[in-house]
Amino acid sequence: MRTLSMRDALNEALREEMRNQPELTLLGQDIGAYGGTFGVYKGLFDEFGPERVRDGPLCESATVGFGIGLAISGMRCVVELEFMDFTTVAMDQIVNQAAKLHYFLGGQVTVPLLIRTPIVSRMGMGPQHSQSLESWFMHVPGLKIAIPSNAYDAKGLMKTALRGLDPVLFIENVKLYGTSAEVPTEDYSIPFGKARTLREGTDVTVVALSGTVPEALAAAESAAQAGIQVEVVDPRTLNPLDDAGIAASLRKTGRLIIVHDAYRTCGVAAEISQRMMETAFDYLNAPIMRVTGLDVPVPSGALYQNVVPNRENLLQAIQSIVN
């Protein structure tokens, strides 16, 4: 089977759906001839033109607002927010408008809006360009959240998102754009709410998100050499979250570590941990562990490496939880 980079897989998903859905419109900044800040839109402007691949002014809030306006009019829209940190500027539109309109207007409108935004946590870009804010959005009812870690999942989840009627926050990762995976040429989609086991193991479950997935797989490989069999589970979506899938792995291994780049306090790990306490407590052979970003603003430069988790401190956690 052919392999595609995550960047190209996302590009292909968008291109195919734009061909299938003549009203699908892209809004954002630097998305036209420039091809998107990280190149995900390469070639789309040439194929679909400036009406549908619509570069606009630098105003995240109204850009999302216009996207919602198109969506409630029945025109599916994809808005790109160039760094996840910039979602903060559009917070009202995302959490008070997109997430709630369908509910509080009694189902009269639907919001088929997809907001794409990349985490840029491992490039040393400093405190305003490095954040993983997924838990903020998981906190709010009404937003679906995809957070794929590889090309195959990215394309399949993007397809589902672009065919549904609910607002979706699609969280990508700049460090993963260049990583490749097998992606079929035939059409496929991946349902939300189904975790994927990326490596099977019997001793400890590691639930990893986004950019920490490669670190988790590397740590699992190292652990295997020391005789510890690690199961690596990627939830792939946070809303809905596959509680049952994570719990099934936990029941098998009896131990759980959750890893993410985001800040430790009120991070997704805290939520997953609590849900497992509520549903699978009796299967725990050790306290659940978190390996997360530190509760500090992410500094500029190489020091970021001390802030986000890596395979070494994850391996330490694995060794500690089995002993």
Next chain:
Amino acid sequence: MSAKSPLSPEELLHLYRKMVQIRVFEEQAIELFGKGLITGTTHPCIGQEAISVGVCAALGREDQVLATYRGHGAALAKGCSPATIMAELLTRTTGCCKGRGGSMHLCDTAQGFLGTNAIVAAHIPLAGGVALSNKLRKKPLVTACFFGDGASCEGEFFETLNMAALWKVPLIFVCENNGYAISVPTNLSQATPDIADRARGFGMTSVVVDGNDVVAVHLAARAAVEEARHGRGPIFLECKTVRWERHSAFSAGRYEDPEEAQKWKRVDPLPRFREMLLSSGTAAAQLAKVDQDCQEEIAAAVAFAVQSPSPDAASLYEGIFVE
């Protein structure tokens, strides 16, 4: 106001009927709030009826309106049924939003009424997106967006002025300048006397009109709709008005000057329009008949609302997502 109106007797009577309908509706809403039948809050538009009536009478049924939390008048003016709107104020299942929205969140897509919003200015970019959808689909529809002087200080207002003007969307900005943002008067919040000046800065046709003169508002709106419908939008209308004595039925809303709180009565658009109709030859009996009809219509709306069931708590999780 000239004795000889450019409007036909039927058109004038329609404007009068809608203004009385809204006035009676709002008086009933305040009474029901006082009785505890409306929970939370409610924002009457008493004294500002001429704006929503004058503008909406210039729109067709398929044209779209988005408005603010002070939006009962806009909903009725756009053709929503008083019974379903009143039921929504009382959060009953028969309400336009099934009792999920309440006083600040009204919607009836069948009437082109796409919702009122309780985050100040947040609906302005949504209206921009709706107007953009009309343009992209080459539909000859116009979108009108009502907002207050308070909203004109928000970033999304300026962002949307820019985007709407840049993309020449068929949108009419209708600023209901009632002189107050809750307790802060415009002289403490606005750098210039006319909010309309801001739109001129974006190269937009921008008109200031006496918002308490329904004929003046209507004629200005007709001209604006004509322009916007023929691709010469967006257009800005600033309608100067005076707010009812308080921000909402809930708020204490004391003014420094008690005289000021009663100012709306001295410029009340309803008796003023009635005088104009009588002096131009409309029979008093004809107006009395309209008054009576509206009293009966709203009494029936209240009865319908009061007798309707409240939503069951078991339905709380329904409709967060479409699928």
